[in-house]
Amino acid sequence: MKRSDVLIDCSMLFLIFLTSFISIKAIFIIFFNTPFDPQFLLHLSPLHLLESVTELQLLVTSLFLVITDLYLHLIGKKGRLYSIPITLTILTGLSLSIMSSEVNIGMGVEYIIFLAFLMVLTSDIKIYLMPHGAIQTSINLRSKISNLHSDSSYTLESDRYKIPTDLVLINDIDKEHIEILRSLGIKNVDDLANVDASKLVKDFKRYMKELE
Incomplete structure (x- = not known):
């Protein structure tokens, strides 16, 4: 009580x-x-x-x-x-x-x-x-959560730009996808632009099977 x-x-x-x-x-x-x-x-x-x-x-x-x-x-x-x-x-x-x-x-x-x-x-x-x-407690808690989210976003963005490739310039690709593309031999934006789409899909499926 x-x-x-x-x-x-x-x-x-x-x-x-x-x-x-x-x-x-x-x-x-x-x-x-x-x-x-x-x-x-x-x-x-x-x-x-x-x-x-x-x-x-x-x-x-x-x-x-x-x-x-x-x-x-x-x-x-x-x-x-x-x-x-x-x-x-x-x-x-x-x-x-x-x-x-x-x-x-x-x-x-x-x-x-x-x-x-x-x-x-x-x-x-x-x-x-x-x-x-x-x-007041609720306001303070929300403020702390907001700051935490901001710090987390900043950390993620910082980690993202530590990857030595210009693939990070593509907004819709996160760090994990970039690593997958690099493992498939696609090191930069030019490689991604020149790759055959069907080949990329096949390589991706093969990569996923290897992970399983």
């Missing part, structure tokens, strides 16, 4: 886990009055900087963002493109929370969530970079 595929799978698993976790926590908080804990539940959007926004509103906003992010990832490649602003919003909220809080063990969870969303963002961007990379 490619690294890019592993990254995409890990991103999806993380989003599914986080959405499930926040959904369950929201049910317990709303219906059973459990505390708003862990704190990252309220920090998935920049709204936590506003004092007028309640904790319940922050929780609902976070839940909406992660559900939307997961849904966009599930609907396909185009959805991943639309999910990038959502992921950036979540990363902004987390980064603002991290910058405005003291470094302690309790903040460790937010660091982990922040890094996980960075992984999600990276996988989304990579999907759109991979086709470009594949096209």
Whole structure:
């Protein structure tokens, strides 16, 4: 499995886990009055900087963002493109929370969530970079093949003109045919012009039988 595929799978698993976790926590908080804990539940959007926004509103906003992010990832490649602003919003909220809080063990969870969303963002961007990379690789490969063919053609032409005879001036005759003609006693263009066609055919047939 490619690294890019592993990254995409890990991103999806993380989003599914986080959405499930926040959904369950929201049910317990709303219906059973459990505390708003862990704190990252309220920090998935920049709204936590506003004092007028309640904790319940922050929780609902976070839940909406992660559900939307997961849904966009599930609907396909185009959805991943639309999910990038959502992921950036979540990363902004987390980064603002991290910058405005003291470094302690309790903040460790937010660091982990922040890094996980960075992984999600990276996988989304990579999907759109991979086709470009594949096209560029294909272009480079074609260029190398073309250069190889050019070099091969040049080598063949060079070998062709190393033969000490003016038969090489005839475009339709390759090196192998020239060697056959030379073995039949035809050393140059004048010999070929003066040879009897029927005799040439007979000599050629005899030569082929000898090869067999």
